[in-house]
Amino acid sequence: MTFLDTLFWFLSIAMLLSGVGVIASRSPVTSAMFLVMLFVFMAGLFALLEAFFLAAIQVLVYAGAVMVLFLFVIMLLDVRASQQRRVKLLAVFGGVAVAGALAWELILILQQPVRPLAGSDTNLHGGLEAVVKPLFANYMLPFEVTALLLLVAMVGVVLLSKRDME
Amino acid sequence: MEFVVITMAKIAVMLGVLLTVVAYTVWLERKVCAWMQDRVGPNRVGPFGLLQPLADGLKMMLKEDVLPRHITDKALYTLGPLMAMVPALVTAGAIPWGSQLPLFGRQIQCVVANLNAAVLVVFATSSFAVYGIVLAGWASNSKYPFLGGVRSSAQMISYEVCLALSVVPVFMQIGSLSLCHMVEYQTHHTWMIFMPWQWPSFLIFIISAFAETNRTPFDLPEAEQELVAGYNTEYSSMKFSMFFLGEYAAMFVMSAMMVTLFFGGWSLPFAPFNRPATTLWIGLAHVAIFLAKILVFLFLYIWIRWTIPRVRYDQLMALGWKIFIPLTIVNIVFVGIVLALWGGR
Numbered sequence: 222m223t224f225l226d227t228l229f230w231f232l233s234i235a236m237l238l239s240g241v242g243v244i245a246s247r248s249p250v251t252s253a254m255f256l257v258m259l260f261v262f263m264a265g266l267f268a269l270l271e272a273f274f275l276a277a278i279q280v281l282v283y284a285g286a287v288m289v290l291f292l293f294v295i296m297l298l299d300v301r302a303s304q305q306r307r308v309k310l311l312a313v314f315g316g317v318a319v320a321g322a323l324a325w326e327l328i329l330i331l332q333q334p335v336r337p338l339a340g341s342d343t344n345l346h347g348g349l350e351a352v353v354k355p356l357f358a359n360y361m362l363p364f365e366v367t368a369l370l371l372l373v374a375m376v377g378v379v380l381l382s383k384r385d386m387e
Numbered sequence: 388m389e390f391v392v393i394t395m396a397k398i399a400v401m402l403g404v405l406l407t408v409v410a411y412t413v414w415l416e417r418k419v420c421a422w423m424q425d426r427v428g429p430n431r432v433g434p435f436g437l438l439q440p441l442a443d444g445l446k447m448m449l450k451e452d453v454l455p456r457h458i459t460d461k462a463l464y465t466l467g468p469l470m471a472m473v474p475a476l477v478t479a480g481a482i483p484w485g486s487q488l489p490l491f492g493r494q495i496q497c498v499v500a501n502l503n504a505a506v507l508v509v510f511a512t513s514s515f516a517v518y519g520i521v522l523a524g525w526a527s528n529s530k531y532p533f534l535g536g537v538r539s540s541a542q543m544i545s546y547e548v549c550l551a552l553s554v555v556p557v558f559m560q561i562g563s564l565s566l567c568h569m570v571e572y573q574t575h576h577t578w579m580i581f582m583p584w585q586w587p588s589f590l591i592f593i594i595s596a597f598a599e600t601n602r603t604p605f606d607l608p609e610a611e612q613e614l615v616a617g618y619n620t621e622y623s624s625m626k627f628s629m630f631f632l633g634e635y636a637a638m639f640v641m642s643a644m645m646v647t648l649f650f651g652g653w654s655l656p657f658a659p660f661n662r663p664a665t666t667l668w669i670g671l672a673h674v675a676i677f678l679a680k681i682l683v684f685l686f687l688y689i690w691i692r693w694t695i696p697r698v699r700y701d702q703l704m705a706l707g708w709k710i711f712i713p714l715t716i717v718n719i720v721f722v723g724i725v726l727a728l729w730g731g732r
Contacts, residue, residue, distance in 0.1 A: 248460065250460070250463060250522075250525060250526075251460070251462075254518075257518070273503060273504050273508070274504045274507065274564075277502075277504045277508045278511075280512070280514075281507055281510055281514060284515070285514030285515065285517075285547070286514065286544070289514070289518070289521065289544055290544070292521055292525075292540075293540055293541075293544075296524075296525050296533075296536075297537070349504055
């Protein structure tokens with residue numbers, strides 16, 4: 222096992238453990254912090270693939286921005302109510318069913334031989350240009366449409382949340 | 388193996404220098420404050436009070452670490468100060484401290500991690516500092532720290548956006564996100580600050596940097612007359628001093644970013660300081676030039692702190708969201724047009 226293999230296993234196991242921490246911990250703030258850890262280890266996996274841009278974006282967007290807002294909301298809510306939650310039978314069955322279906326799909330997919338897409342090279346690319354060039358050259362229109370959709374959604378949210386105040 | 392050893396050595400040297408500079412920034416802060424208020428300042432420990440940081444550090448370590456009884460989540464309470472300090476130290480690893488040092492027959496680059504997305508890494512890791520303050524405020528389980536934590540997280544989230552958007556024009560001109568390319572470009576051309584179309588970026592960046600590091604006039608998280616001491620009210624001993632170190636290390640990193648982005652990093656605009664070093668002494672001189680430029684900005688931070696009063700909270704948020712964010716977007720378009728018409732590259 223080389224140094225990079227060791228790092229891979231360390232990061233993967235740490236990531237899975239923090240994932241368990243997210244669902245197992247009672248306090249929502251602790252859960253959120255475990256999720257932040259998960260994102261950081263995931264960024265480590267991206268960095269192992271030499272996709273430094275993706276790793277940086279992963280940390281910047283998810284750990285740095287999204288989770289801070291999550292934490293912000295959790296802190297402003299009353300957390301004691303959720304600490305006393307009971308385990309519901311239906312939720313357990315639903316969760317197990319969804320997890321089982323996902324695992325089954327993953328097993329089916331992983332049994333397939335790896336087929337590279339036609340016309341793409343098999344080297345992994347996660348550098349700045351490899352991510353940004355297709356976005357702003359080949360797929361410019363879908364990218365802009367997505368941006369517009371997000372803007373519409375944002376305006377909608379502001380409108381909905383302000384309606385009560387009139 | 389050799390790579391690991393060299394990197395470890397670089398990290399050790401970097402942290403040593405960084406923490407020393409940080410400790411002496413506290414001394415400088417007290418001295419400058421004293422001069423501005425017509426006092427003497429620390430002058431008992433060593434000549435000019437120069438050993439004061441050592442005495443302070445020792446005192447902090449020997450103080451009792453008080454854990455107030457109303458704190459329920461001890462893990463998060465301890466995590467707070469750690470998260471406030473560590474991100475700033477990590478960030479310093481992506482910044483080029485000098486060109487290179489010819490040492491033991493090798494060319495040693497004066498940067499711990501020469502990444503092609505260094506700027507994003509800097510913003511990504513420095514955005515972690517919010518967690519320190521948020522967690523400290525929440526885990527303290529008392530009113531004023533909580534208010535300080537909420538305020539601070541809102542402030543830092545807002546100004547992170549301005550900070551990141553304000554430097555986009557600089558990278559449009561360089562065509563790279565690497566901080567090493569940044570300095571290289573400025574050695575070949577001229578410093579960014581001498582290009583008038585980059586002045587708006589610099590102004591917005593420096594003001595947002597003040598807000599991001601919670602320094603006056605934007606030090607609302609620890610506004611004494613409203614919040615006692617804000618998020619660090621319930622902390623004592625080393626945990627308290629970690630917040631302190633974190634704040635000053637963040638100031639150092641932000642100054643380093645300003646130097647690297649706008650003031651030519653380790654270079655000076657004449658030979659032999661405008662190209663990578665060939666001898667050890669010039670290599671060390673580059674590091675010294677870099678540190679000297681940073682010192683100017685640290686002094687600016689301190690100077691402003693003891694000159695300008697604190698802004699009101701709604702003024703701070705209005706400035707961020709209603710003025711700076713639209714302004715940065717207009718600035719990106721403006722610089723884009725300038726570069727397209729006159730070909731700034």
